[in-house]
Amino acid sequence: MNDDTLLQLEQRLIEASLPFAVTTVIRALPPTSAWVGAQALVEADGALHGWIGGGCSRTIVIQAALEAIRSGQPKLLRISNTLATQEADVEDHAMPCASNGTIELFIQPTVPPPVVLVLGATPTALEACVLAQRMGLRVAAAASVTLPLAALGLQRVIEGFDSAAFALLKPQLVLVATQGDADEQALEAALRSPAAAVLLVASQRKADKLREAMRVRGIEPQRLAALHAPAGPYIHARTPEEIALGAVAGLVALRRSLEQEQAGGALLPGTAGTLPKVRPCESMAPVVPVAPVAPTPARYVNPVCGMAIDIASAKYVVDYGGQRLYFCCDGCKVEFEREPGKYLAIAQGAQQGETT
Template identity: 75%
Template structure:
């Protein structure tokens, strides 16, 4: 893939708010087919676009990139059989290919900012929309009166407070800033949405009254635990601009807490297990373009010539081809996993 095409793909994924990771080769020791500066992009589905070396290390790179996407943190990865002292900030893996080369990569994930939905068209709501965009959040809004929202450059503006309509923007955070204009309807719709957190611009006394109203409307106590009111830190706000500033500070705080929780969960999941499965050595790291007579080895990602494939098995009604006996043995250890990869590759090829 040409560099400009890779950049175009990055921009498209950014525009579509899709997570991805860019992998850059920062060291390559022969006999590896990679070179310093080579780049590839791994999308959220695990598809690799670009070139960072042969097929045997492909599975390691893809899984490491997906882990970086989940945590939101960059990482360095070394794939080598060299005897070197371990480094705390380098994730080390054995080189599975018989060529026994070595490479190091830097993986930089790009994770879209959370989707925030502001409910209301009050002065506070309008100011909150502006401030939330300035701190990098993806902002949509919903209100009974939507005309004041039209000029704010929001991703989407919704008429009214219907939970199904609100879910259309897949909000992670909702800020209710109706301030007396259909508060109960707006808050109920927010709590019935998929949002992880709902913030309410209100005094403690008013918030307590609205909590009771939500219980009467059938909102469970467990779901009410997602409600934060007042919406942000106490900054002794008086004007709509000051109130919005405090509310957006609350959005920023909760955004970072959710990101940290996701990173901690990813680290915890990986702590007790090997992050990337050790792959068997392959007989070749040559990379070739697919043709209708070629098949992607689901273990290492190498393209196989179906007509001349020597390592073939039938599993669950599907014929699977391998570049070497080692990959076939690895497949047999966990056929369900690799069949899922094979089916996903075939589906993408058809679409």
């Protein structure tokens, strides 16, 4: 296989989002059939294309390349029977050939980033799609209305929350940012997907209610353990852009945790088997402001779930007792109408707190 063909194969694997490793000979001492600059490409199934010497070293190189793909880290490899000073960053192997030549190789893996599925077409969901792509993640999305997602250059856009479609996509991480638009349906589809972790954009109170709703819908406790809510570390987020930033920070943290688990011996992305359990996101310590910050008049705290709402774009509004109240979703609005006195007191208390 010549260099052009090897480069073409590399490009095809990149376009198909398949892992591989390129092995380059960086030193060759005779007698050996390899030469400095000789290259081979090793696929995730162990297939080797190119030339890096005779069959004696082939098995060693393939195994080392597969380990590099699994860990996502490059490595230096020396195959020789000649005594040499051991170096911490060089992996030494005995030369199995009778010729007793020496070759040293550099192995560079290319591992595609995980697929992240963002659910929802809210301002937070749209911003999260953009930020996640900037972080190098492969981003797909699903929503009841997909038109707002069309211009984002996503890998795939799915209409509705279809667990069968999610299973075919095989996302490794799911971010639920529906924020009132079919929350339960979206979260159930996410938890029934093969994703290693599901992040939910919601207040703690709303997240607890949705957890209980998932139990009622038959989601097993071990699967509920994959749910991370609220999504990402606590960063005092208020605007959709800030909420999306925190959620994407959670995606990045869980991605790296997943990679560490895989480097420890778990299966490669796309292979059969259960994805490793990932560690939860750690919250940041609350930040104490150095000076009082005036409340933003355009924001309103939902008295039912505690979520901050942009008054200008609020869809669920109720006038009660001479006061206008805003809600993030129809569920919170219905809950308020059930016990208006209780939540009106909460809303008035929140307003008094902002003015003191």
